[in-house]
Amino acid sequence: MPRQQQPATRPVRRRSYDQFCAAARALDSVGDRWTLLIVRELLAGPRRYTDLHADLPGVSTDVLASRLRDMEQSGLATRRRLPPPAAASVYELTARGHALMPVLAALAEWGAPALAERRPTDAVRAHWFALPLLRALDGLTHVGTVEVHLDEGEFHVRAGGEEDGAAVYGDGPAARADARIALDVEVCLELARGGLTLAEAVAGGRVEVSGDGPLAAELRRE
Numbered sequence: 001m002p003r004q005q006q007p008a009t010r011p012v013r014r015r016s017y018d019q020f021c022a023a024a025r026a027l028d029s030v031g032d033r034w035t036l037l038i039v040r041e042l043l044a045g046p047r048r049y050t051d052l053h054a055d056l057p058g059v060s061t062d063v064l065a066s067r068l069r070d071m072e073q074s075g076l077a078t079r080r081r082l083p084p085p086a087a088a089s090v091y092e093l094t095a096r097g098h099a100l101m102p103v104l105a106a107l108a109e110w111g112a113p114a115l116a117e118r119r120p121t122d123a124v125r126a127h128w129f130a131l132p133l134l135r136a137l138d139g140l141t142h143v144g145t146v147e148v149h150l151d152e153g154e155f156h157v158r159a160g161g162e163e164d165g166a167a168v169y170g171d172g173p174a175a176r177a178d179a180r181i182a183l184d185v186e187v188c189l190e191l192a193r194g195g196l197t198l199a200e201a202v203a204g205g206r207v208e209v210s211g212d213g214p215l216a217a218e219l220r221r222e
Contacts, residue, residue: 029074030100034059034067036107039093039100042077044127045167046090055171057123071097101168105131112192126153129185130169132192133157144178144215150185159215179216182208 017024030036034056041047041055053064068091071077076097082088093100108131118124126148133148134157143160156174158167187206190196199221201207209219 029070029076032067032070034063035071036100036104038064038067038071039076039097040104040128040131042091042093042097043101043104043168044130044170046080046092048088048090052091055125055127076100105135108132109135109192109194112189115189115192124152125171126150127155127169127171129188129192130155130157133188134159134168136191136198140215140218142178142213142215142218144213145174145176146215146219147174147177147180149180149182150188152185177211178213179209179211179219181210181219 016028019025030039037056038052041052047055049064049068052068053059053061056064068077068079071091072079075094077091077093079089079091082090112132129150130148137146137157137159140160143158145156146159147156148154153171154173155169155171156177157169159179183201183206187196187201191198191201196206198207198219202209202220209216211219
């Protein structure tokens with residue numbers, strides 16, 4: 001008796017606006033809740049699933065797994081296995097996913113005025129201030145890593161330009177910092193809103209700069 005053929009499995013079609021419009025096509029890929037925030041986390045470089053879940057408070061495990069699968073299918077992220085002794089899987093952005101960095105930076109700039117008051121239910125991570133601070137660091141002529149100290153924690157950013165596809169910031173202290181700055185969240189928000197320049201904040205003593213290299217000297221306007 002001939003074997004009965006099984007029907008071919010068809011890929012599940014994601015929801016689409018079905019509009020021949022670049023903005024609609026973009027939202028087909030990144031318009032779902034949490035997707036752009038996952039991109040925000042992956043801009044810091046490869047992350048394990050558990051790290052992503054820890055830094056995305058409020059997302060369920062099912063939704064996070066679903067969004068990551070969608071991002072892989074859309075070519076925004078890939079998953080790979082780290083070699084021993086780590087032996088863990090990490091997610092990282094593709095070049096197309098990394099190209100969303102200016103989109104997120106623009107959204108952060110647009111949304112900065114809404115951060116006038118922190119609500120009691122608001123979670124916070126220090127590295128969430130990296131994108132607003134990167135805007136304030138634009139225009140530096142020296143390339144290097146700036147370690148940032150806030151009351152909420154530490155993170156580091158790559159200042160003075162970066163190649164596409166590379167991490168633009170990272171959580172925690174830098175392995176090697178070319179300059180270190182200390183400031184509070186209020187100053188960081190003023191920088192994000194454009195009401196204060198980094199040079200003004202340094203000159204006014206609201207940002208402390210330490211380090212001996214050319215990047216630190218440029219931040220001090222020496």
